Amino acid sequence: MIARARELDAADPLAAYRERFTLPEGVIYLDGNSLGALPIATPAAMQRAVEQEWGQGLIRSWNDADWFEMGSRVGAKIAPLIGAQPQEVIACDTVSVNLFKLISTALQMRPGRKVVLSEPGNFPTDIYMIEGLERQGLAQQRLAQRDQLLEALGDDVALLMLTHAHYKTGDLFDMQALTEAAHQAGALVLWDLSHTTGALPVDLNRCAADFATGCGYKYLCGGPGAPAFAYVAERHHADLKQPLTGWFGHARPFAFVDEYEAAPGIEQLQCGTSPILGLTALEVGVDLIAEIGVDRLHAKSQALSEFFLECLTERGIGLDCISPANSAERGSQLSFRHPQAYAICQALIARGVIGDFRDPDVLRLGFAPAYLSFEDMASAAGHLAEVMEGKEWRRDEFSERSSVT
């Protein structure tokens, strides 16, 4: 398959973008869905921010280097990747904190309704943040399997909150249909785009989605623990009442008045001082992903995972794939269930193929389309085949559960 892979690479319009990322020698990185690779341009941008803007500019850089506008500026650059208007997106805080703001807002906008509906097995922090509002006595959690979500959409539901591409399986929700159903039931909708943004196109505006948030450190390549983003449809900006009313969300933060007055636009979602170093790295990643273009990235990610499966089939390897068979129905990943998934993952890592393991028995391989080649696919599939054929997972060093991730 290597020859075939090279042909595909030669014809790949995105092949040259691989040179825009740093990848370690001898590694095939199938975990860009957990932490995206480092863009080549990032170190110089960080150095400039640290040595020039901070070191030389000092406090003046809040004005001179436009630090005040960074959250809005980076948000506006993320907007076209998710079908939003620039003034509807802001980069700030973490996905978890943004979930809290947006769930709270939805509850405020639907007085008399306390239920936040999601699915069991959603990414844990999404569910935990509902639990945080339950602790406050303000929300009531309801989890329903995906095929029972429509039934669960009763008139007590304030918010339907779902993750577009499932973190473990890659299953996609039909964003348009579910948003419509929620609206018909009088509920608002919040989409977690953590496993979507930068890998799959979405169109929040076309779906009339109310709220969204997503991660900066996966497909956007913003670095470990990068700031997240939050989206609120413009029609809701006047009604927003989020409870994390920090000074950066104030209409006039430097008036230093005792009374909170929310900024009129998406800036009211900001809370504390913007994390400038994190935003600096995130901006480089967003610029690069936007330059490549999310439609091209999506097409390539589908082609990569399809080719990977072909290579496995060619080698006669049958694994229990829990991701949708049709690449149009999954995120940019393939997940396989196996009782020895942990040890298989470790054996692959020892061979330089970095994927990840998700409790209790899932091997998860991500196909970040910006920097992977078809040759990577053929090689990784070859390594996986050899691990399976040689039952390498039996080796003690692979089965001992030491690492945290």
Add this chain to the structure above:
Amino acid sequence: MIARARELDAADPLAAYRERFTLPEGVIYLDGNSLGALPIATPAAMQRAVEQEWGQGLIRSWNDADWFEMGSRVGAKIAPLIGAQPQEVIACDTVSVNLFKLISTALQMRPGRKVVLSEPGNFPTDIYMIEGLERQGLAQQRLAQRDQLLEALGDDVALLMLTHAHYKTGDLFDMQALTEAAHQAGALVLWDLSHTTGALPVDLNRCAADFATGCGYKYLCGGPGAPAFAYVAERHHADLKQPLTGWFGHARPFAFVDEYEAAPGIEQLQCGTSPILGLTALEVGVDLIAEIGVDRLHAKSQALSEFFLECLTERGIGLDCISPANSAERGSQLSFRHPQAYAICQALIARGVIGDFRDPDVLRLGFAPAYLSFEDMASAAGHLAEVMEGKEWRRDEFSERSSVT
């Protein structure tokens, strides 16, 4: 006074630490209380984190570079600066977000009491975060002037929340006395140490303080928008019920279970994924400040501001100083009230003396003791004297309010 300043510098045991910071040529930086200067060691640490840990280590660095422990590790290093045990402090999120967690926790621990007591003119975000909990219907804000705080401590008060060193005037609260008074009234206490940490010694444990938070980007020199820290007295760890229950505060985040189970210790204050790049810069600053030592820093900051006032007096400049006259009663700053404070600040900046302006009429000068010299004091006082004598604030370019800070 320059000769005298040079004598003082020659005798200053901290003089050599100035070389451990980057300071722009031609600048006397009196705004380290807003954004601390860049430590010389920071760029290399950032480069290592970006190029090695992220670029080469990729996802493996969560284990191999101890990213998981960074919030706890940096918190433990901050602990001795504020009189806390290492397991009582964690670096995470922003001051604003940490205020929300800690105010919420206090309200949960004092059922039947809804009042959060503070003073008018406290740093705005502190007051705004109470307002956020008012929006949720969970808190009631009460503001009382400092001399009326004890009277206002009724049996409806859940939490007394104050900033130790006032951001505008530098006035200090008697932490011990107010903590005791609050406890006698059945209330808990939360200290905002943003203008304290790294410049003045405090002893949270000796005062039996319940909660604290503080800023990473001022005297700790953690960089623009650095992560903040939060402190909870160990005796409260088992009762903690903060509502921002994100996955990084879970006892077993990688079990990926639907049920939230708080980590047993201070880690339960974490919410989303740790901001690794921000923590990397913060750790360098904290290490350096801890190496110098907060008692020595405090002594020098008092000597600096006293000498600065002497220099002004020597020049015959009388300004309306709103900071306490006794350096033992103020933070590491001097603030002057003047109707033309904005233009005076701009005139100083044009001369390379960077202080800041606080609405409506305050010129605020900070004396970050780690990197300022007595000669800086003499020069800065000389510039201020010339600005006042020449009425430079009358010049149009200084009085137009264009900048944000």
